[in-house]
Amino acid sequence: MSVDALAARVRRGERRAVARALTLVEGLGPEADVLLTALGPPPEATRRVAVTGPGGVGKSTLIAALVAHLRAEGCTVAVLGIDPSSPLTGGAVLGDRVRMAEHDTDAGVFVRSQAGRGAAGAIAAATGCSVWILAASGFDVILIETVGAGQDQVAVVGVADVVTLALAPGAGDAVQALKAGLMEIPDVIAVTRADAPGAELLVADLRLAGIDCPVVRTTALNGGGVAELWATVAAGVDALAADGGLERRRRAGMADQLRALAIARLASQLPGAGELDALAGEVMAGRRGVSSAVDTAVERAEGPAG
Amino acid sequence: MSVDALAARVRRGERRAVARALTLVEGLGPEADVLLTALGPPPEATRRVAVTGPGGVGKSTLIAALVAHLRAEGCTVAVLGIDPSSPLTGGAVLGDRVRMAEHDTDAGVFVRSQAGRGAAGAIAAATGCSVWILAASGFDVILIETVGAGQDQVAVVGVADVVTLALAPGAGDAVQALKAGLMEIPDVIAVTRADAPGAELLVADLRLAGIDCPVVRTTALNGGGVAELWATVAAGVDALAADGGLERRRRAGMADQLRALAIARLASQLPGAGELDALAGEVMAGRRGVSSAVDTAVERAEGPAG
Numbered sequence: 001m002s003v004d005a006l007a008a009r010v011r012r013g014e015r016r017a018v019a020r021a022l023t024l025v026e027g028l029g030p031e032a033d034v035l036l037t038a039l040g041p042p043p044e045a046t047r048r049v050a051v052t053g054p055g056g057v058g059k060s061t062l063i064a065a066l067v068a069h070l071r072a073e074g075c076t077v078a079v080l081g082i083d084p085s086s087p088l089t090g091g092a093v094l095g096d097r098v099r100m101a102e103h104d105t106d107a108g109v110f111v112r113s114q115a116g117r118g119a120a121g122a123i124a125a126a127t128g129c130s131v132w133i134l135a136a137s138g139f140d141v142i143l144i145e146t147v148g149a150g151q152d153q154v155a156v157v158g159v160a161d162v163v164t165l166a167l168a169p170g171a172g173d174a175v176q177a178l179k180a181g182l183m184e185i186p187d188v189i190a191v192t193r194a195d196a197p198g199a200e201l202l203v204a205d206l207r208l209a210g211i212d213c214p215v216v217r218t219t220a221l222n223g224g225g226v227a228e229l230w231a232t233v234a235a236g237v238d239a240l241a242a243d244g245g246l247e248r249r250r251r252a253g254m255a256d257q258l259r260a261l262a263i264a265r266l267a268s269q270l271p272g273a274g275e276l277d278a279l280a281g282e283v284m285a286g287r288r289g290v291s292s293a294v295d296t297a298v299e300r301a302e303g304p305a306g
Numbered sequence: 307m308s309v310d311a312l313a314a315r316v317r318r319g320e321r322r323a324v325a326r327a328l329t330l331v332e333g334l335g336p337e338a339d340v341l342l343t344a345l346g347p348p349p350e351a352t353r354r355v356a357v358t359g360p361g362g363v364g365k366s367t368l369i370a371a372l373v374a375h376l377r378a379e380g381c382t383v384a385v386l387g388i389d390p391s392s393p394l395t396g397g398a399v400l401g402d403r404v405r406m407a408e409h410d411t412d413a414g415v416f417v418r419s420q421a422g423r424g425a426a427g428a429i430a431a432a433t434g435c436s437v438w439i440l441a442a443s444g445f446d447v448i449l450i451e452t453v454g455a456g457q458d459q460v461a462v463v464g465v466a467d468v469v470t471l472a473l474a475p476g477a478g479d480a481v482q483a484l485k486a487g488l489m490e491i492p493d494v495i496a497v498t499r500a501d502a503p504g505a506e507l508l509v510a511d512l513r514l515a516g517i518d519c520p521v522v523r524t525t526a527l528n529g530g531g532v533a534e535l536w537a538t539v540a541a542g543v544d545a546l547a548a549d550g551g552l553e554r555r556r557r558a559g560m561a562d563q564l565r566a567l568a569i570a571r572l573a574s575q576l577p578g579a580g581e582l583d584a585l586a587g588e589v590m591a592g593r594r595g596v597s598s599a600v601d602t603a604v605e606r607a608e609g610p611a612g
Contacts, residue, residue, distance in 0.1 A: 037595030247590075254586035259576060261596065262603035266572040270565060280560035284553075289343030290567070297568035302608040 003031060007038035013138045015110065022112055025129035028122055028264040032129055039136045046135035047237050050144045050157050051190075053166035054174065058192040058220060062166050062229075063143055065220035067109055069230055075140040076108040080130055082123070082146040082156050110139065124155035125260030128253055131159055158253050161246060162187040162236045164229070169198030172205060179209040187236045189215045190229050269301040309337060313344035319444045321416065328418055331435035334428055334570040338435055345442045352441035353543050356450045356463050357496075359472030360480065364498040364526060368472050368535075369449055371526035373415055375536055381446040382414040386436055388429070388452040388462050416445065430461035431566030434559055437465055464559050467552060468493040468542045470535070475504030478511060485515040493542045495521045496535050575607040 001009075006024075009017030025032040051066075053059045063079060070077045114123075114130055127144065134142050146156045157163050165186035167174050177183040189206065191199055194217030203215055214232045218225035240246040270276070279296060282288040307315075312330075315323030331338040357372070359365045369385060376383045420429075420436055433450065440448050452462045463469050471492035473480055483489040495512065497505055500523030509521055520538045524531035546552040576582070585602060588594040 033595075033597040033600050037597040040595075041590050041592045251583055251586045251590060254590055255579065255582040258582055258585055258589070258596070258599050258603055259573075261600045262576055262607065263569065263573050265600060265604055266607060267565075267569050270568055273561065276561040276564055277557055279564055280557045283564070284347050284557060284560055286347045289339075289346075290564070291339040291343040293564050294339050294567045294571060297564055298571055301568065301572060 003034050004038050007035060007136075010039060010133055010137045015107070018110065018133060018137045019112070021133045022114075022130050025133060026114060026126050028126055028129070028261060030265065030268065033261055033265075036129060036132055039132065042132045042135040043138075046139065046142060047234065048131055048135075048142045048144065048159065048161045049233055049237075050146060050160035050163045051166060052146050052157060052163060052186065054147060054171075057166045057168040057171070059145060059166045062190060062192055062218060062220045062226075063145055065218070065223055065226045066143060066230060068223070069226045070141055071106065071108055073230075076110075076138065077141045077143060078110040078112070078134040078139040079143045079145060080127065080134065081111070081113040082127055082144060110134070122260055122264065124158055125257045125264075127156050128159045128257040155256075157184065158256055161240065161249065162233055164188045164190055164233055166190045166192050167202060168192045169194075169196045169202050171202060175202070175205045175209050175211070178206075178211055185211060185213060187213060188229070188232050189213055190225075191215060191217045192220060194225060195219050266301050269303070270297055271300045275300075309340050310344050313341060313442075316345060316439055316443045321413070324416065324439060324443045325418070327439045328420075328436050331439060332420060332432050334432055334435070334567060336571065336574070339567055339571075342435060342438055345438065348438045348441040349444075352445065352448060353540065354437055354441075354448045354450065354465065354467045355539055355543075356452060356466035356469045357472060358452050358463060358469060358492065360453060360477075363472045363474040363477065365451060365472045368496060368498055368524060368526045368532075369451055371524070371529055371532045372449060372536060374529070375532045376447055377412065377414055379536075382416075382444065383447045383449060384416040384418070384440040384445040385449045385451060386433065386440065387417070387419040388433055388450060416440070428566055428570065430464055431563045431570075433462050434465045434563040461562075463490065464562055467546065467555065468539055470494045470496055470539055472496045472498050473508060474498045475500075475502045475508050477508055481508070481511045481515050481517070484512075484517055491517060491519060493519060494535070494538050495519055496531075497521060497523045498526060500531060501525050572607055575609070577603055577606045581606075 001020075006017055006021055010021050021035060024035060051059055051063055067077050067079065112130070112134075114127060131142050131144070144156065144160055163184070163186040165174075165188070167189060169191070174183065178185060189211070191202055193199065199217065203217070206215055214236075216225055216229040216232050218229055220226060237246065240249065271279070276297065279288070279293040283290055283293050307326075312323055312327055316327050327341060330341055357365055357369055373383050373385065418436070418440075420433060437448050437450070450462065450466055469490070469492040471480075471494070473495060475497070480489065484491060495517070497508055499505065505523065509523070512521055520542075522531055522535040522538050524535055526532060543552065546555065577585075582603065585594070585599040589596055589599050
């Protein structure tokens with residue numbers, strides 16, 4: 001199938017085409033930018049929401065509840081999992097996946113786990129490309145699931161319009177990390193298992209620590225607080241859009257993506273393994289300095305297009 | 307100080323110059339390859355040993371015991387920590403660092419924690435540069451401490467001549483991961499806390515799983531098995547050297563390093579944030595395709611040298 005034909009099918013929302021397009025862009029190969037060019041700029045109306053938080057806080061349960069809420073509201077939803085340990089989108093055991101089973105035959109829901117390959121910037125750029133494709137194929141909301149810790153996962157957050165951090169009772173460490181500036185302050189905090197002991201203490205800790213973003217209490221297993229959480233998230237996107245912040249944020253994400261695509265293209269033009277190995281041998285033998293070997297490699301990368 | 311003067315001081319083993327040179331290469335900036343060129347090829351005799359293993363297995367204790375053994379044998383030792391959670395080289399609490407305190411005033415020991423910044427390939431390349439500098443400054447043995455899991459840490463292992471995996475009793479998961487091919491088979495396995503219950507079961511598990519690399523039992527707190535561990539590691543390096551495998555391994559590591567330095571240089575030639583932001587705005591407005599924007603960025607990178 002030509003890239004143009006694939007783009008046309010993606011725009012019609014054909015699921016197999018969407019899956020194929022996602023596979024194509026994940027590696028940031030030369031066809032990635034051709035496909036995105038064929039798709040044109042991503043629709044502005046799509047809401048892109050990162051749901052981040054450490055393992056074990058009930059992030060997957062929360063996302064499944066958000067999906068159910070959004071479907072009931074008539075919105076189509078794509079879930080893009082960047083967290084490799086996620087039971088929702090990752091290679092999880094059967095029992096853990098059960099919560100999404102109700103959506104398995106629903107054409108308005110699309111769940112995809114992105115292979116987390118390559119450099120930090122490359123993972124975020126691939127996520128940006130995937131979000132672009134999902135938006136072009138017509139989903140109203142894209143939920144991006146990430147652990148939000150470590151360089152890869154932090155960079156991924158740059159792709160989202162707003163970031164929701166899920167914290168469970170007992171997450172005192174996370175509050176300290178937020179307060180110390182070791183973790184980005186999210187746009188919204190969801191306190192999961194809000195009916196469990198310690199939930200109110202967590203909310204009080206957040207306030208004491210001076211973290212003043214909206215905090216929503218959720219009990220996702222029975223849907224409690226989920227409508228309020230979504231309303232808070234949507235209000236956050238709207239507020240950003242009203243003062244121009246949304247456009248700036250999306251443009252910064254696109255700039256990061258262009259940079260990563262450019263680096264991927266330049267890297268693909270470097271000499272192959274055999275030639276690099278020969279250069280390495282010359283350096284080790286003292287016949288060539290590192291600078292000269294790097295010069296040679298860079299000149300080769302610059303050759304084809306320069 | 308000029309790069310040539312710095313290189314001269316590194317070769318004389320001046321500790322402050324070594325520390326400064328390590329800082330200089332960690333970011334893979336343009337001066338990194340100039341400094342390495344001035345230093346010339348790294349000495350062949352230096353042994354580079356990765357000590358890898360999950361947190362909590364007693365890796366730091368084992369490394370401290372190896373350092374003590376090597377010093378008693380008259381070898382100088384540098385420890386390069388890539389594991390950010392390491393109590394030995396990382397930003398650990400005071401109590402945990404006590405074990406290395408006996409070496410604090412010993413000029414034959416150098417301990418350095420490498421800031422783990424940037425992409426997977428970049429971290430390994432920076433480690434390669436650091437090992438080069440430590441070798442040039444005359445250390446007989448370089449121990450590289452890494453958790454060995456995750457892409458960054460796996461790539462780091464490529465810098466070493468041999469890899470020692472530390473496993474504690476109860477590490478059944480790690481044995482399964484090794485057996486399933488999810489984890490690289492190391493050159494040597496050190497069973498730590500070999501006097502604890504479960505140590506013999508771990509050894510039996512390794513054998514049952516068909517893992518046939520040398521297994522050495524250690525009780526590092528009292529130095530037990532440490533001399534045997536080092537003898538096994540050194541024999542591994544010698545065996546590799548005898549059949550040409552060592553040269554191949556080091557050349558492959560050097561080729562990876564050249565590739566990462568070339569990518570770092572190409573990336574530094576990309577347009578700045580302002581220009582990328584303007585390109586991103588054009589893409590989002592539909593006035594330009596992604597391919598054209600990436601073309602422009604790549605042409606700019608190729609401009610100065612092409």
